[in-house]
Structures are given as structure tokens and as C-alpha cells.
Amino acid sequence: MTDLRALLEDDSVTEVIVNGVRDSWVERGGVLHGIGPVFSSPEELDQWARGLLQGTGRRVDRRSPMADARLPDGSRVCVVAEPAVLGGMHVNVRKFPKHRLSLTDLVGAGFLTEGAAALLLDAVRSGKNIFLSGGTGAGKTTLLNALIALVPHGERIITLEDTAELLPDHPHVVRLEARPANAEGEGAIELRALVRCALRMRPDRLVMGECRGPEALDLLQSLNTGHRGSMGTIHANSAREALGRLELLCQMAMPQLTLPVLRALVAGAIHVVAHVERVNGRRRLASLHEVAGTEEGTILLRTRNIR
DSSP states (O other), X not given: OHHHHHHHHOTTEEEEEEETXXXXXXXXXXXXXXXXXXXXXXXXXXXXHHHHHTTTTOOOXXXXXXXXXXXXXXXXXXXXXXXXXXXXXXXXXXXXXXXXXXXXXXXXXTXXXXXXXHHHHHHHHTTOOEEEEEOTTSSHHHHHHHHHTTSOTTSOEXXXXXXXXXXXXXXXXXXXXXXXXXXXXXXXXXXXXXHHHHHTSOOSEEEESOOOSTHXXXXXXXXXXXXXXXXXXXXXXXXXXXXXXXXXXXXXXXXXXXXXXXXHHHHHHOOEEEEEEEETTEEEEEEEEEEEEEETTEEEEXXXXXX
């Protein structure tokens, strides 16, 4: 237990993974390293995992064997217990940097070039709607935090997240967070409801931590009706696939929408797509694109030079 506590306090560790009592892993510099078993018994692991969730309003049991929560230090924890997982309780603790990284910091770290940073700065300052795409741990949240910091301080930002991860460096931010239903099926706060709530709170810009469900339709409709300069992220393997996923998510909310209508909605709402990736532990901005409308039912992407 002492070693695990030290790992959670180690700033070089970005994720701690416990696969039951058989083995554990940590991520450093984008690379996973095995550290062997940490707990001597399932009971010890169970006690530790439940201790993590204590005070978060979440719990795990056989009726509700999965829980996502935000810890007091801002880390995100995911606990999965039997019968949803085999081999005992599994826990992931994803840590976030204690110090916010600016766009200049990211240039210095080799995440993106000065030319790419200038293009993104211009996009933020000129009020373009920006979506960041990429895989898990590719740097979407890190880049999004840096972009939020570029928004003029006279503007009001409202963030919407499933589990709060963003650490916006801006003087006027309202942070809204969704909540799953409790074990009795009550008390859920859906992202779709948060989008509607945010629109009544006089936002200049909306920031969606991650689009993963039908809330995408509510967000894109909002972006098409005057909330310029908004931002969001989505899991995808490329900028093109990100737009396709947004179409799919919107169709989840309203299946009767036709493909031409969906593509017109997406193309009208999003102006810039930045795709990030992680290769051999190194995170970087892989490509940057401008959305240039539609032609013959296809969304046009104009790739910018970021070298």
C-alpha cells in the first residue's frame, strides 16, 4: 500500500492501473510499465478501492458494479467489480498535471510547432469553433486547457463534462458536470440537460469536455445559432473520422435526420479540427484542418501546414 500511495503522489506517473490482485501497471511518459502485484488479497484491494470512492457519492456493489468518479485532487477513478469484470476488482486512476501547460509550454515540449500554435491562436481569437480529435491519452484535454486560456478574459465560458477533468486557466468559467443515476436509478444529470442549462446561463463560449452521446446534437445546434468560439473533443482515429462520429452521435439523438442534413449541420457548426495522437509514448498534434463546407454531400476538409 505504501508503494501505491507513493505512485499516486508521483508527478511523473499519469495513470495507475490495478488488474485485480494479479498485477498492476503505471504510465510514465505515455508508456506503461508493469509493477507486479500490489495487494495481497482481494479483500485488501476491495477496501482500498472503496476508500477511493468514499466521499465521491459513488459506490460499487453487485447491483451497480461500475463507478466513475473525480477524486479531490482532480484525478479520475474508474472502478469495475464483479460480475462486470472477471478476475476481481479492477481500478484505473488517471492523473492530470498539477500545473497547467500553456500553448507556449506545449511548443517547448514538442507537442506542436510554433506555426501550428499561431494557427490555433488565430482560430481561438477569431471565434472559430474548434474540435479536437484523438485516442485515449493522446493529449486532447491538455491541448483544450491551453486553448481555453487563450480566450479573451472578457468572455464567459461554460464547460460541460461527464466527469470534470478540465483545469481552465481563465477568470470567468462556469464548470458543469454530469452525474449518473444512483443504485436506485435516480438522480441522473445528463449532458443533454446540461447543454440546455448552459444556454440559459449567458455563455459566450461553450466547451464540451468530450462528445460521446446524443448531446452532440444539442451542442452542434447551439454552435449553429451564435455561440462562436466554442470547443470540444471527441475520440476518433482521424479528423475525417471525428466528423463521421459526430454525425453518428447526432443520429442517436434524432434517427430521422438524413445524411445530407447531418453533414450540413456538422459543417456549419465546426470550423477547425485538430487531430492529436500518441506514438511510442510521445504526444503530438498530428494534423490541423479547416472545415470548408460541403460538396456533393461530402464535408470538405482543407489541411493546414503545421510543420
